[in-house]
Amino acid sequence: xxxxxxxxxxxxxxxxxxxxxxxxxxxxxxxxxxxxxxxxxxxxxxxxxxxxxxxxxxxxxxxxxxxxxxxxxxxxxxxxxxxxxxxxxxxxxxxxxxxxxxxxxxxxxxxx
Amino acid sequence: xxxxxxxxxxxxxxxxxxxxxxxxxxxxxxxxxxxxxxxxxxxxxxxxxxxxxxxxxxxxxxxxxxxxxxxxxxxxxxxxxxxxxxxxxxxxxxxxxxxxxxxxxxxxxxxxxxxx
Numbered sequence: 418x419x420x421x422x423x424x425x426x427x428x429x430x431x432x433x434x435x436x437x438x439x440x441x442x443x444x445x446x447x448x449x450x451x452x453x454x455x456x457x458x459x460x461x462x463x464x465x466x467x468x469x470x471x472x473x474x475x476x477x478x479x480x481x482x483x484x485x486x487x488x489x490x491x492x493x494x495x496x497x498x499x500x501x502x503x504x505x506x507x508x509x510x511x512x513x514x515x516x517x518x519x520x521x522x523x524x525x526x527x528x529x
Numbered sequence: 530x531x532x533x534x535x536x537x538x539x540x541x542x543x544x545x546x547x548x549x550x551x552x553x554x555x556x557x558x559x560x561x562x563x564x565x566x567x568x569x570x571x572x573x574x575x576x577x578x579x580x581x582x583x584x585x586x587x588x589x590x591x592x593x594x595x596x597x598x599x600x601x602x603x604x605x606x607x608x609x610x611x612x613x614x615x616x617x618x619x620x621x622x623x624x625x626x627x628x629x630x631x632x633x634x635x636x637x638x639x640x641x642x643x644x645x
Contacts, residue, residue, distance in 0.1 A: 451633065460533075460620060460636035506572070515560065516585060517634060519572040 419444045419511050423520035431528050436494035438523050440507035445485050448510040451517070452481050452492050455504045464505075465492070469512075497527045531555075533637035535621050541643045547609040550640045553602055554623030562634065563596055563606050564620040572620070578604065611644045618642070 420443045430436060440450070449468050453461040465474045465481040467490065473482045478495040494501055504524045508517040534553040542548055554561050562577040576586040578598045586596070593612070598604040608615055618639045624632050 453636075460638045461622075463633045463635070466633055508572075515579065516562070516574050516577055518574070519564075521571045 419447075419509060419518045421507060421509055421518050421520035423505075423507060423523050425523060426521065427524040427526075429526040429528060430497055432497060432499060434497055434527075436492075436497050436501065436525060436527075438492040438494075438505050438507075438525070440490040440492070440520055442488045442490075442509050442518075444511065445488050446512040447485065448512055450481075450483055450490050450507060450509050452479075452490075453506045453508065455506060455522070461506065497525075499527050499529050501525060502527050533621055533623050533635055535619075535637035535640050537640055538638065539641045539643075541645065542611055544612055544644055545610045546644075547607065548611045548615075548642060548644075550606040550608075550619050550621075550642070552604045552606070552621030552637060554604070554621070555625075555635055556602065557625060558623035558635070559601070559626040560624040560634075561598060561604050562620075562622040562624075563604070564622065564636075566618045566620060566639070567616075575606070575619075608642075611642075613644045616643050 422441045451466045452464045454464050455461045467474045467483045480493045483490045504522045506522040508519040536551045559580050563575040564572050566572045575588045576596045581598045596606045618641050620636050620639045622634045622636045624634045
């Protein structure tokens with residue numbers, strides 16, 4: 418059974434610092450990995466999707482890397498802003514099925 | 530595009546009552562997912578449909594839970610009878626057809642259920 422872990426569960430940084438969020442998964446047979454953002458009281462918004470054949474994806478200040486063989490992905494957010502405060506979740510689509518398995522999320526607070 | 534629409538947004542009900550949550554996926558999407566989110570267990574997949582057919586319901590916690598998708602634009606998740614431990618946020622999500630590896634999943638705003 419696929420298990421997705423995100424450490425740390427919470428992170429607080431001063432504005433301007435770079436954020437590094439970690440995601441690990443136990444079964445490397447994945448189709449893709451997605452990073453989501455969730456604001457309080459809201460649904461999830463997709464940030465980046467990395468195919469299993471890719472090593473990284475970039476969108477603006479966000480960069481996500483994927484090392485499938487070691488079961489790890491990292492989301493980098495450059496020059497953090499207070500508006501980046503949210504919970505960030507990673508999820509993998511398993512090769513054996515169509516569903517996403519989510520990590521527990523990392524709650525981020527960027528202090529002005 | 531209106532996105533995935535869920536109703537009700539908030540519901541408070543008494544233990545033992547029937548609860549029906551509704552979802553309208555994005556037009557043209559052919560996969561629909563029901564997730565439950567709690568502080569203790571995070572996001573759990575309850576069931577997902579492909580082309581209106583339930584594919585995997587292994588996450589449905591027990592027989593009190595049932596889900597239907599009578600057509601491509603509507604799905605329901607029903608809890609009968611409800612219990613306090615069912616209190617959670619229930620998310621519906623949909624995904625467009627095509628190469629499954631490359632398609633993003635879109636979430637609704639969630640239905641916040643409290644059973645007292």
